[in-house]
Amino acid sequence: MPNALIIAPQWIGDAVMTEPLLRRLHARGERLTVGALPWVAPVYRAMPQVHEVVEFPFQHGGLQLKARRSLGKQLQGRFDAAYVLPNSLKSALLPFLADIPKRIGYLGEARVGLLTHRLKNPKAKPPMVAFYSALSGEPGIEADRPALRLPAPNVDAVLQAHGLAAGGYVVFAPGAEFGPAKRWPHYGELAASLQQTIVLLGSGKDVPFCEEIAARAPDRVLQLAGKTALLDAFALAAGARHVVSNDSGLMHVAAAFGVPQVALFGSSSPLHTPPLSDRAQVVWLKQDPAYQPPLDCAPCFERVCPLGHFRCLTDVSAERVLALL
Template sequence: MSAAAAPVPRILVISPNWIGDAVMAQPLLRLLRAARPDTPIDVLAPPSVAPVWRQMAEVDEVLQTPFRHGALQLRERWRYARLLRARGYAAAYVLPNTLKYALIPWLAGIATRVGYKGESRYGLINRMHHDDVPPRPMVAFYAALAGAPGPLGAAPPRPALAATPAQIGAACAAAGVDAGRPLLVFAPGAEFGAAKRWPAAHFAALARRALLADPRCQVALLGSPKDHEVCAEVAAAAGGPAAVHNLAGRTSLAEAIALIAKADAVVANDSGLLHIASALNRPVVALYGPTDPDHAPPFSDRAAAISLRLDCAPCRQRECPLDHQDCMRRIDPAMVWQRLCALLA
């Protein structure tokens, strides 16, 4: 009797905690799959980010982290590492820069542990990369981990997600969106902080222009439960629920991805939903204030990145340190409408 075949070694990718970062890490997986097409790739991700990875063709299985946010939970990490050890991983790519995430593959005995130095993770990371100064754009930052430490050679592929017609149809039905009519998606929220948010009154003015230009148009506001209040403000100022669907907090992330895949165009702050729209290759108007559009730009075939590039920007602060938020407030709705019309044309 012949000996049983040895299990195929697997690759583990430990996800960032932010939705946008997970999207921008997808080209890393494309490079890993191209280099080792027969090697399964699993992703360990927080529950809030896991649905993004499930829309990536390169991912074989998504494992959800059982850990509380911010807690070390050393005993729990050791127990979870024992489960990972049994799955037979040959390499782990640790995308968060924290010490606690680097502990997991080390405790699991995974031989090759790839990542950035982060919190002085010497020993825990044994194929260590170092941040560039100035920092690389996020896609290139993650994609560089696919090779040896040092500069990235060729430009990386752009992020790419996909949603099936069945997913899109089910999401439209659940949200009350007419799949046969034009759909604009607005994302007025931003998880990082209020400084990144274009004013609700500006989103409302843009919605009114869109509905006046095409009465068949639908406007859907997407976001987390934390964004429901600001989205309600937008909907009320735009003409009420008959004109605008406030879906913030009413969809799962998977449903939001499917609705964005249906959208004729998306207008969003620099947020996770912006990067999802870009990876789905939807026409995107991206609004940047305290963040740098060159660091995490949209990658759609049709995209407009709007930044006033004021002297005080990018400050990268959660709240405006000068208490005026001019970098977002002074982006005029008429300017955004002009860019949106150009994309739709």
């Protein structure tokens, strides 16, 4: 059985979208170890095909060559192949320093000599699941969909700890690490319109916005942003009646668990990072022929609206989302 090292992406949503690739590699007999940054590592613990997760001691920015060289030395002789999922130079360094004989990845920033098997980056932005699955070298990747699994007792225990029952609440994931051009501004209005219990999930950065939302319906909102471990947030999303989110990591988590959801897109595109679930409803004004004037500026893929109006999200009303729920 060949041993393979997976160099994981640094974003939660991207990590979820790599699951079909890992499922393909496992199905053909590869024993998978995933190397991931600490905040992404829990995603891979929800993938049963992963044998081991190694948390990398790296930080954002810089090559941190000394740390990579030290870890590479520790990993020498353990792996037959490495799959480098990010496109950066530093992500390809570790498999090279570990002297892994087969190193597969996309051509990226000056890393021709670091990879032994190189795929050309597509000119247009492709669907990301297929982008990752293509590293397997197998056909049929267009139909791939991510799936996550948590043991039922884990979900039940998390829900009980918060006084919740499966299917008895709605999750809002109002944050977006990428920037404000992905954040729908009307969650507070939607919270005031719903009668169900609402659970707010997100990181510590999302707390101020979540507290504003909670103030609109204080008797029905459970504000858990910044207060849960990532796998507990997964359990809360998995047990929800519905999830409402921006284009974010938790959107992909909800899709992978098959939870009914409304996914709100602004500066990004559901053609590139869609929630791959039959139970997902996508709202993107770019694709709405009734919306005038047309959003010729979308998708811009910018963190902040370059034109300053944020129409792509501001003009999606709470009533529209409520109707979908």
